[in-house]
Amino acid sequence: MAVQMAPKTRFFRIATQTGYWLLLALLILWHGLIPESDTSALPTYLSLIFWVLPMLFPLVGLVKGKPYTHAWFNFILMFYFLHGLTTVYTHPDERVWSVLEILFTTVAFVGATGFARHRGRELGLGLKKQKEAK
Template identity: 85%
Template sequence: MAAEMAPRTRFFRIATQLGYWLLLALLIVWHGIMPETDESALPRYLSLILWVLPMLFPLLGLVKGKPYTHAWFNFILMFYFLHGLTTVYTHPDERLWSILEIVLTTIAFVGATGFARNRGRELGLGLKKQKDAK
């Protein structure tokens, strides 16, 4: 049976879940429901595929609470973080959406990092140290 989850680890898990689900909802609303402001924008279905599909890859591992999935989920989050930073600067009419994207991505990133680290230690996972070769 898996080790009991410490309160600190549970806090990071809740932060990850909160950031993940709110970011996923934001992306669906922003790229799927809100009216297009740019005439050169992608078709709505293609925009949804490009923005929402990557968020679905870690879904199962995040729901099950797997530390390894939480760790590599951060690589996906960096794509959204950089998008938010770029959009804040380049699209003033979408500034609120991009600030929300940055905030939610940061919450998910901190939560996933903390959960992966703490839960990995609780379960005895981690990188093995190489013995000194003498």
């Protein structure tokens, strides 16, 4: 029997999905379809493997709505968040792309964190608290 999802939990799931798919599309556009800048050291196919492949690891768990996958997905998101912050500062010509990257990773991060927390509670998952020693 499946446990019903509360509206707040559903909101976080939608936020995660929105951030994830927008970030994935942005990465494909930015590193694959938009003409490369002269400073790029990698061929397009290697750039796509490097930037898109890590986003595909949590795909199945995110689509199925698994709280544990949402929790560890945040570690992958931090890579893209830091890249966006660095690029905003170091590459002014790519500032729009990097601001979008920061925005989408933030939406996905907040959504995944909220979903993992609320859905985990709904399913009775989580760490058990140890009783205080007397």
